[in-house]
Structure formats: structure tokens, C-alpha cells
Amino acid sequence: MDKAIHIYKSSPHLMRGGLDIWLVGRIAVALLLLLPLGAVAYLALSPPLSLAPSDDIWGHLWRTILPHQILTTLQIMLGVAFMTASIGTITAWLVSFCAFPTRRFFAWGLLLPLAIPTYLAAYSYSDLLDSASLGAKLWRIIGLEPSLYPNIYSLGGGIFILSAVLFPYVYISARAAFVHQSAGLLEAARLAGLSPFACFWRVGLAQARPAIIAGVALTLMECLNDIGAMEHLGIQTLTIGIYDTWVVRGSLIGAAQMALALLIFIGALLYF
Structure with missing residues (x-):
């Protein structure tokens, strides 16, 4: 018990479930920064709304x-x-x-x-x-x-x-x-x-x-x-x-x- 309390006190950035607060924060910031890139990739790779010839934008x-x-x-x-x-x-x-x-x-x-x-x-x-x-x-x-x-x-x-x-x-x-x-x-x-x-x-x-x-x-x-x-x-x-x-x-x-x-x-x- 004393050992567990010592580990918790020496690592105050750990949450109750054992997760690292700083690690979670870094992942959240990274995902936020990657969001515009994801939006560009989604728009670029998403299928067109119709199959009309005018939808072949990349080919044109x-x-x-x-x-x-x-x-x-x-x-x-x-x-x-x-x-x-x-x-x-x-x-x-x-x-x-x-x-x-x-x-x-x-x-x-x-x-x-x-x-x-x-x-x-x-x-x-x-x-x-x-x-x-x-x-x-x-x-x-x-x-x-x-x-x-x-x-x-x-x-x-x-x-x-x-x-x-x-x-x-x-x-x-x-x-x-x-x-x-x-x-x-x-x-x-x-x-x-x-x-x-x-x-x-x-x-x-x-x-x-x-x-x-x-x-x-x-x-x-x-x-x-x-x-x-x-x-x-x-x-x-x-x-x-x-x-x-x-x-x-x-x-x-x-x-x-x-x-x-x-x-x-x-x-x-x-x-x-």
C-alpha cells in the first residue's frame, strides 16, 4: 500500500486509470493538428456525388x-x-x-x-x-x-x-x-x-x-x-x-x- 502511494505521489501526472495525462494531451493536440490534413484527404479521395463525366475532375x-x-x-x-x-x-x-x-x-x-x-x-x-x-x-x-x-x-x-x-x-x-x-x-x-x-x-x-x-x-x-x-x-x-x-x-x-x-x-x- 505504501509503495502504491509512493508511486502515485512520484507520478502526479497519472490519472486514476493509469493513463498519462501528458500523453493524452499530446495525442489530442496531434489529432487536432492533423484534422485539416484529414479533411483534405477525405475530400480528395471521397467518391463523386454522381457518375457524370464532369465528375472526373482529377482526370481533366x-x-x-x-x-x-x-x-x-x-x-x-x-x-x-x-x-x-x-x-x-x-x-x-x-x-x-x-x-x-x-x-x-x-x-x-x-x-x-x-x-x-x-x-x-x-x-x-x-x-x-x-x-x-x-x-x-x-x-x-x-x-x-x-x-x-x-x-x-x-x-x-x-x-x-x-x-x-x-x-x-x-x-x-x-x-x-x-x-x-x-x-x-x-x-x-x-x-x-x-x-x-x-x-x-x-x-x-x-x-x-x-x-x-x-x-x-x-x-x-x-x-x-x-x-x-x-x-x-x-x-x-x-x-x-x-x-x-x-x-x-x-x-x-x-x-x-x-x-x-x-x-x-x-x-x-x-x-x-
Whole structure:
């Protein structure tokens, strides 16, 4: 009896039936968070109310716009992953291991792009770099070929804007990894005859790779989530397709089916 009382007092979070209150609470919160995903899966996989040809929404989408939107989404993800990984990692290394006058400012200033919504960045860059903007006029004044002027309303423009706003995800992850690296290991690499670039590539980057991958994964999830910037630039991504299918075409089931495809992208990011 005394032993049972002692166990109960040492575990006050246990209910009368032996259930863990915290475990029950965690399960309840997890189910609550999974509820929207369950609703999307139910709408996407539920049979149509009738067997009319118009109910074949998924087949119609797959025959028309879905392949192009999936391909565009993959291209955006690959481009943004490369750009953000490069910019974020290089800036984190420079701020962490190089001495220059404005180093302390850039250590925190490089986080500021995260405060800018992607759609506002798209509006700003399109005004600055439009074919009728001051930038285009200067391009022609200095004698450059007008046909070579970069088109901001393109896949490359979308990759540039998303990368310019989202690279701090990689920067902050890489910087945290670089700061916690052993300075003695880098000094040993230098004494072994490695150049500064070789130290970065073979020592620093190798240790920071998991943090960089985590930052890139966050960036890619933001890419999949973006709608304002891509809509303004006229880039047809999978997220734009979900919005158009639901709001413009009035098909909730079709939007849910496309959202399920988007969840597959997210699941692949989390798995790999």
C-alpha cells in the first residue's frame, strides 16, 4: 500500500486509470493538428456525388494544366534550393569567420529579408525591373542589347525574388552550425596546408551540411506555400492551381486533390 502511494505521489501526472495525462494531451493536440490534413484527404479521395463525366475532375486536371504546374513547381524548387543554399551558406561563412568593418551589422542585417512578404518583394522588383522601368532605360542608355534585358515576369524572376527573400532560413541555420564548430579543427586544417577555400569546402561545409539541408527544407516549404508572388509574376505553380481550381473554377474536390499532390511534395521534403 505504501509503495502504491509512493508511486502515485512520484507520478502526479497519472490519472486514476493509469493513463498519462501528458500523453493524452499530446495525442489530442496531434489529432487536432492533423484534422485539416484529414479533411483534405477525405475530400480528395471521397467518391463523386454522381457518375457524370464532369465528375472526373482529377482526370481533366491531369490532361490539361497539372503536368505543367508540377514541372514549374519542381523548377522553382530546384532553382530556389540552389540559390538559397549558395547565398545563405557563403554569407554565413563570411560573417562567422571573416573580419570586415560591417561584420556585426551584417550578422543580424542578413535576417531582415524575412520581414518582407514575398508578394511585396515581387511588386517592388517588378516595378524596379519592368521593361518600362528606370532600370530598363539605363540598360538602353549604356548601349546594351534590349533583347537581353532580364524579364522579371518569368521563371527566373520568380526564383530570384523567392531566393532574395528566403535565403535567411539557410543563413541562420548555417551560421548557427559554423559558430559552434571547433576553431581548433579549422586551424589544424590550415596547418595541414589546406587553403581557405579548402577549409570551407572540406571541413566547415562538411560539418554544417545537416543544418544547411534543414534551412533549405524550410525555404522549399515556403516556396510551396507562396501564392501572392507567383500570381503577380504569372507563374503557374501547383499552389496557384489549387487556388484557381477552388476559387475560380468552383471545384472544392479538385482543389483538394491537387492539395493532396502538394502534400506529397512536402512529405518528400521531410523524408529526404
